Amino acid sequence: MIISIASGKGGTGKTSVAVNMALSIGKAQLLDCDVEEPNVHLLLHPKISQTEPVYVSVPVVNEELCDHCGKCADFCQYNALFVSPEKVLIFPELCHSCGGCAIVCPKKAITEKKRRIGTLKLGSAGDLELVYGELKIGEPMAVPVIKEVKRHIKKGKNVILDSSPGTSCPVIETVKGSDFCVLVTEPTPFGLHDLKITVQVLKDMGIPFGVIVNRADIGDKKVHDYCDEKDIPILLEIPFQRRIAELYSRGTPFILEMPEWTEKFQILFEEIRKLVGK
Amino acid sequence: MKQLTILSGKGGTGKTTLTASFAVLAKNAVLTDCDVDAPDLHMLLHPKIIKTQEFKGSKLAVIDKTKCVECGLCREKCRFDAITENFGVDPFTCEGCGVCTVVCPVSTITLTERISGHAYISKTDYGLMAHAMLSPGESNSGKLVTLVRQNAKILAEREHNDLIIVDGSPGIGCPVIASVTGIDVGLVVTEPTMSGIHDFERALQLLKHFNVLPLVCINMYDINKNNTQKIMRFCEENGVNVAGRIPFNPIVTKAMVNGKPILEYAPKSDVAQEIEKVWKKILSVLR
Numbered sequence: 001m002i003i004s005i006a007s008g009k010g011g012t013g014k015t016s017v018a019v020n021m022a023l024s025i026g027k028a029q030l031l032d033c034d035v036e037e038p039n040v041h042l043l044l045h046p047k048i049s050q051t052e053p054v055y056v057s058v059p060v061v062n063e064e065l066c067d068h069c070g071k072c073a074d075f076c077q078y079n080a081l082f083v084s085p086e087k088v089l090i091f092p093e094l095c096h097s098c099g100g101c102a103i104v105c106p107k108k109a110i111t112e113k114k115r116r117i118g119t120l121k122l123g124s125a126g127d128l129e130l131v132y133g134e135l136k137i138g139e140p141m142a143v144p145v146i147k148e149v150k151r152h153i154k155k156g157k158n159v160i161l162d163s164s165p166g167t168s169c170p171v172i173e174t175v176k177g178s179d180f181c182v183l184v185t186e187p188t189p190f191g192l193h194d195l196k197i198t199v200q201v202l203k204d205m206g207i208p209f210g211v212i213v214n215r216a217d218i219g220d221k222k223v224h225d226y227c228d229e230k231d232i233p234i235l236l237e238i239p240f241q242r243r244i245a246e247l248y249s250r251g252t253p254f255i256l257e258m259p260e261w262t263e264k265f266q267i268l269f270e271e272i273r274k275l276v277g278k
Numbered sequence: 279m280k281q282l283t284i285l286s287g288k289g290g291t292g293k294t295t296l297t298a299s300f301a302v303l304a305k306n307a308v309l310t311d312c313d314v315d316a317p318d319l320h321m322l323l324h325p326k327i328i329k330t331q332e333f334k335g336s337k338l339a340v341i342d343k344t345k346c347v348e349c350g351l352c353r354e355k356c357r358f359d360a361i362t363e364n365f366g367v368d369p370f371t372c373e374g375c376g377v378c379t380v381v382c383p384v385s386t387i388t389l390t391e392r393i394s395g396h397a398y399i400s401k402t403d404y405g406l407m408a409h410a411m412l413s414p415g416e417s418n419s420g421k422l423v424t425l426v427r428q429n430a431k432i433l434a435e436r437e438h439n440d441l442i443i444v445d446g447s448p449g450i451g452c453p454v455i456a457s458v459t460g461i462d463v464g465l466v467v468t469e470p471t472m473s474g475i476h477d478f479e480r481a482l483q484l485l486k487h488f489n490v491l492p493l494v495c496i497n498m499y500d501i502n503k504n505n506t507q508k509i510m511r512f513c514e515e516n517g518v519n520v521a522g523r524i525p526f527n528p529i530v531t532k533a534m535v536n537g538k539p540i541l542e543y544a545p546k547s548d549v550a551q552e553i554e555k556v557w558k559k560i561l562s563v564l565r
Binding site: 008009010011012015034036037039042043075077078096097098099100103104135137138139140141142164165166167168169170172176188189190193194197198200201204205218219220245246248249250251 | 289313318336370375417420449472
């Protein structure tokens, strides 16, 4: 079963939920898909066994074959090529690696080369397997790195995916193909507003979901009212406790010091399994 | 005209809380919310929209099934796996590149514009505001951020504002890059947690990459004073100015629930006082 952990608003506790759930159920694969700011390894302290570069393809123009017709630049939807009468300029950060420029070039002057945009790390902590990606500083596109992380999903395993915040392409790429998505929110106007946007995305994508309310006793009751009204299951409530916040700040998953929570996460996992029907 | 962006790397460190307070303190600024996929600033500043613009971010391939011969070439050449089993296009996967349109032997695929969101220009009690809403699940947030910032610039020039304040999104990817290019100061808001420290260091590297002067603000600094010390030391060693340290106070959540900037809701609170100090520091650096 593949479970993704997402939230519109940042800092609601996605990583904490992902790590504590994985530790509670054991023998799982934990994939940190927040490649812009991966944090799972800071809580899990894994042994890294493998580090690999992540590449994307970008065009290279053979100026001897090129007659500067400009068809490649006309085709490119991302303005990654600019053709002057003398030279072709390539802006690799804008390229989406679709390969179209090489297809439309009548002189076959375009080939592709690899460009590094990030790093993939594989490791383990106890019986958990960890995979995470790191986008290189200054690189805009997280999606190819997320794809590379997800390529390591093992069939038949329990897989937990930690997403980046928001509702745009990195989140779509992460939750795509999940059996279930857990939305972590907090009971504040910001939490509710961003929850509603994420709910819309998941409905459009046809992915079943439920909500975890973190810091459940701060703010107001409007997240609860909204979930009631829309028939969205609230799977778990985690109260605001200074102890939990302090443990997180030190990089310690709170179930390790508060073992009474282990069972709650196990029950949560079983409940999700029932909802998914697996 | 100067530009200030509030960013953080990690989400939920207090970017919007600070931005809303700066909006109260700034005398002559245009306010912008560049967290276009989960914008929250409007819930504290209550803008009245005066102009709405459609945002056409990316294109979408459409297959005319009446002419399709189901040869499968489009599916083979699409690097985003956007062509489904029965020759439809998955809108969540299609990046609008157009490869399918050129490889199709019967020319039955076209690229169509799709409306990926809206940009707004609004009035608030604190000045004009440029903001936007990306449609749920759409891509190209960086492009929409650029549009919002262009709008802010036009407003600032027209109204002779001397500052643009930009509320950024979490992360360090395309929307954040679009929020920091060409600005004068980037205020990185962090918290004294292991994740906060890790993400703030990456946010600082991003500012360095784009030659932007950084300032740091440590929010909820008393949650873990050891970690706060670590951040202070890191900043000192790297020549980065710390503009202030804001204590943890549940009143911040109360202000949010009441839909008000903390500086209006509880101007005498320790949080508000410290934010004023941060603001003075920012102004001194901007000058």
